[in-house]
Amino acid sequence: MKKLHMRAFGKPSTASELIESETPEPGAGQVLVAMEAAPINPSDVLLIRGLYGHRPTLPAALGTEGVGRIVAVGPAVDPARIGERVLIIPTLKHATWQDQIAIDEDDAIVVDPAADVLQLAMLGVNPVTADLLLRRFVDVPSGGWVGQTGGNSAVGRYVITLAKQAGYRTLNVVRRPEVAAELLELGADAVVVSGPDLGVQLKKALGDERISLLLDATAGDVVAELAPWLVHGGTLVSYGGMSGAPVVVRPGDLIFRDLHVRGFWQKGWLDTAPREEFAAAYARLAALVTDGTLRVPITATYPLEKYQDALIHATQADRVGKVLFAW
Amino acid sequence: MKKLHMRAFGKPSTASELIESETPEPGAGQVLVAMEAAPINPSDVLLIRGLYGHRPTLPAALGTEGVGRIVAVGPAVDPARIGERVLIIPTLKHATWQDQIAIDEDDAIVVDPAADVLQLAMLGVNPVTADLLLRRFVDVPSGGWVGQTGGNSAVGRYVITLAKQAGYRTLNVVRRPEVAAELLELGADAVVVSGPDLGVQLKKALGDERISLLLDATAGDVVAELAPWLVHGGTLVSYGGMSGAPVVVRPGDLIFRDLHVRGFWQKGWLDTAPREEFAAAYARLAALVTDGTLRVPITATYPLEKYQDALIHATQADRVGKVLFAW
Numbered sequence: 001m002k003k004l005h006m007r008a009f010g011k012p013s014t015a016s017e018l019i020e021s022e023t024p025e026p027g028a029g030q031v032l033v034a035m036e037a038a039p040i041n042p043s044d045v046l047l048i049r050g051l052y053g054h055r056p057t058l059p060a061a062l063g064t065e066g067v068g069r070i071v072a073v074g075p076a077v078d079p080a081r082i083g084e085r086v087l088i089i090p091t092l093k094h095a096t097w098q099d100q101i102a103i104d105e106d107d108a109i110v111v112d113p114a115a116d117v118l119q120l121a122m123l124g125v126n127p128v129t130a131d132l133l134l135r136r137f138v139d140v141p142s143g144g145w146v147g148q149t150g151g152n153s154a155v156g157r158y159v160i161t162l163a164k165q166a167g168y169r170t171l172n173v174v175r176r177p178e179v180a181a182e183l184l185e186l187g188a189d190a191v192v193v194s195g196p197d198l199g200v201q202l203k204k205a206l207g208d209e210r211i212s213l214l215l216d217a218t219a220g221d222v223v224a225e226l227a228p229w230l231v232h233g234g235t236l237v238s239y240g241g242m243s244g245a246p247v248v249v250r251p252g253d254l255i256f257r258d259l260h261v262r263g264f265w266q267k268g269w270l271d272t273a274p275r276e277e278f279a280a281a282y283a284r285l286a287a288l289v290t291d292g293t294l295r296v297p298i299t300a301t302y303p304l305e306k307y308q309d310a311l312i313h314a315t316q317a318d319r320v321g322k323v324l325f326a327w
Numbered sequence: 328m329k330k331l332h333m334r335a336f337g338k339p340s341t342a343s344e345l346i347e348s349e350t351p352e353p354g355a356g357q358v359l360v361a362m363e364a365a366p367i368n369p370s371d372v373l374l375i376r377g378l379y380g381h382r383p384t385l386p387a388a389l390g391t392e393g394v395g396r397i398v399a400v401g402p403a404v405d406p407a408r409i410g411e412r413v414l415i416i417p418t419l420k421h422a423t424w425q426d427q428i429a430i431d432e433d434d435a436i437v438v439d440p441a442a443d444v445l446q447l448a449m450l451g452v453n454p455v456t457a458d459l460l461l462r463r464f465v466d467v468p469s470g471g472w473v474g475q476t477g478g479n480s481a482v483g484r485y486v487i488t489l490a491k492q493a494g495y496r497t498l499n500v501v502r503r504p505e506v507a508a509e510l511l512e513l514g515a516d517a518v519v520v521s522g523p524d525l526g527v528q529l530k531k532a533l534g535d536e537r538i539s540l541l542l543d544a545t546a547g548d549v550v551a552e553l554a555p556w557l558v559h560g561g562t563l564v565s566y567g568g569m570s571g572a573p574v575v576v577r578p579g580d581l582i583f584r585d586l587h588v589r590g591f592w593q594k595g596w597l598d599t600a601p602r603e604e605f606a607a608a609y610a611r612l613a614a615l616v617t618d619g620t621l622r623v624p625i626t627a628t629y630p631l632e633k634y635q636d637a638l639i640h641a642t643q644a645d646r647v648g649k650v651l652f653a654w
Contacts, residue, residue, distance in 0.1 A: 051579070053579065219578045247577070248574070250568070251573070254574065255565055255591065256379075256590070260588070262587060268585060
């Protein structure tokens with residue numbers, strides 16, 4: 001079988017390498033999963049470049065999340081699980097960019113076989129990130145505003161949907177005005193475009209209202225422009241740095257307005273939360289993927305053999321929608 | 328009597344104005360205090376410039392803190408208080424840059440008449456800020472490191488003394504190498520100089536150890552250089568922006584290392600803490616001023632009439648030590 005791995009950190013399309021590997025044997029308590037779909041996330045790209053919070057020992061197999069079918073079970077696992085479609089919990093213990101993987105059965109969460117397999121394959125990282133960003137830091141009041149940079153990212157779109165479901169309003173900052181209509185249709189309450197007149201747009205969108213929770217995927221000066229729109233004591237959570245710039249906040253906003261600046265890393269949650277907590281979160285969100293509530297645009301799927309094209313496509317700045325491997 | 332006030336926000340030495348005013352009458356529950364000494368703090372300068380978190384209604388009397396003698400009491404106040412030396416709690420309700428002020432007796436905390444009156448006059452704002460910065464955010468372990476920018480500021484020096492007393496070590500960033508010896512003598516454990524080789528100096532000072540709490544008075548890029556030296560989950564508290572630049576932190580430090588960025592404003596504490604809490608804090612710190620443990624350099628004192636010279640002196644960038652009004 002085939003497996004994508006890396007021997008050194010570097011540019012994703014050249015640092016990665018497709019190798020022949022023996023099909024793993026499921027050990028005691030394990031299941032063997034034949035992969036069906038596995039996305040390429042920004043965090044995978046950062047990991048290959050050596051810029052992620054986790055640096056695996058090299059050589060390392062790649063791929064964080066995905067969905068597949070159980071095709072065999074090891075000792076002490078109910079053979080009735082064979083045939084289940086499962087989500088692989090993205091603990092970074094298992095690499096999903098390979099034909100088949102053997103994992104602990106607890107790390108394989110059963111999902112609805114009738115659901116869209118590509119949308120399901122993206123459940124492990126982005127929707128749960130959006131869900132936790134909305135729930136873990138601040139009790140947003142009903143009707144309160146959640147602001148976000150990166151409104152057009154995959155996480156940003158999940159935030160729009162989940163915030164609407166929870167009764168919050170979203171104010172979304174985007175770089176390109178042409179995506180506004182699509183985000184408004186998805187349920188965004190306001191879309192503003194970063195640039196010199198951002199302040200005017202914010203005043204128009206918010207008036208005398210203020211943001212309860214600000215989610216930041218881009219970092220940079222836009223953060224300093226949005227921070228004054230947070231309520232006194234409000235929280236800003238950084239979960240990405242897509243602009244490459246640092247997070248910038250004026251001291252007066254921290255000192256006089258008691259803003260809290262935090263960060264969120266899903267791996268930190270998976271490493272510390274009890275399994276029941278994340279199993280419950282995944283089950284709840286999986287139902288929303290199954291019924292079509294949670295979905296993001298997909299731009300292309302590739303077979304594992306075309307990994308170089310796939311990785312180049314996934315790192316294009318102007319790409320809209322996700323790139324996945326599909327079997 | 329004379330009173331310093333302002334009719335408009337602006338440059339401190341020209342926006343301020345010395346006026347003749349009637350001596351106030353102490354009302355029920357009030358005492359009349361003849362001022363003895365009142366410092367000029369950076370927050371006073373910010374307030375006059377209109378850049379502080381609190382903007383008084385104009386015209387406004389000036390001066391945040393100070394020490395004086397009770398010279399008269401109003402109805403329902405024990406006449407035995409006449410003659411007490413008192414600290415005026417810096418709630419911004421009372422303006423201290425005037426010959427005499429009438430204040431609620433609860434806002435006049437008795438202090439030792441034998442103590443250095445100029446050092447006592449500075450107790451209300453800076454030492455209590457240093458004390459709360461060290462105690463309010465993080466439980467620094469015994470022997471743990473507290474890092475700070477602005478190590479040579481008045482608050483920075485109080486932090487060095489109070490941290491040493493609490494059994495913490497301090498790493499102090501300064502702009503000018505010539506102040507290092509003085510801070511080391513005061514009790515600093517390490518002094519580093521901001522500039523291109525700050526990283527090398529930090530490595531030399533800290534080795535494999537990390538900072539538990541980082542206090543920031545300057546903002547700017549130095550914050551991003553220090554943040555990686557915080558422990559995982561560590562806290563950075565901004566309490567000043569002396570460089571004029573924003574606070575800058577890399578998203579990776581927030582996301583992967585779970586740093587918390589906060590702000591501290593003493594007025595916020597005074598506005599919300601129970602009176603017993605701050606009376607106890609002032610009493611505890613006043614004893615440390617009396618016994619000489621807490622003291623900072625003084626560069627000059629001025630009579631109220633020389634307010635323009637005093638305010639110009641207090642805003643000089645290269646000044647070392649505090650400027651006070653003294654009667």
